[in-house]
Amino acid sequence: MWPDLERLRVRTLLAWGDADLYSPPSVQRMLAAHLPRVETLVVNESGHAPQWERPDIFNPALLNFFRKTPHQPATSAPVESLAQTPGGSAPNLEVPAASPDHHPRPGCADPP
Numbered sequence: 001m002w003p004d005l006e007r008l009r010v011r012t013l014l015a016w017g018d019a020d021l022y023s024p025p026s027v028q029r030m031l032a033a034h035l036p037r038v039e040t041l042v043v044n045e046s047g048h049a050p051q052w053e054r055p056d057i058f059n060p061a062l063l064n065f066f067r068k069t070p071h072q073p074a075t076s077a078p079v080e081s082l083a084q085t086p087g088g089s090a091p092n093l094e095v096p097a098a099s100p101d102h103h104p105r106p107g108c109a110d111p112p
Contacts, residue, residue, distance in 0.1 A: 005034040012038045013065045015058060017046030039065060 012035050016028045025042060032038045041061050043050035050058045 002034045005031070006036060008035060008037070010037065011065075011069050013041065013062065014038050015041040015043060015050055015061070017043045017048060017050045017053065019046060020048045022048045 014028060014032050014035065016023060016025060018025060020028070028040070028042075032040050041050075041058070043054045043057050046053040046057075051062075
């Protein structure tokens with residue numbers, strides 16, 4: 001997996017919380033070391049989901065990342081080694097459509 005990451009040519013924003021128990025900062029730093037065009041964001045007082053836990057920090061950082069990223073048209077050519085599973089067949093990437101009442105954080109409403 002790591003050599004494949006090193007072949008990525010796109011800019012990548014890797015964000016995590018300093019209190020992430022699922023993927024601790026040490027793992028994120030190791031991942032970042034294998035991404036050639038990476039920017040990292042460590043969000044204080046946040047766990048695994050800084051985009052939900054600290055949107056006041058995460059959202060401006062993400063917008064700034066997008067502003068600095070030049071527009072490049074997408075290519076239809078997949079990176080074969082990333083699109084293949086160990087058995088040699090492409091993974092099923094279909095995602096079921098979300099129902100209208102689905103929200104990633106139950107009990108939370110979207111901002112107006």
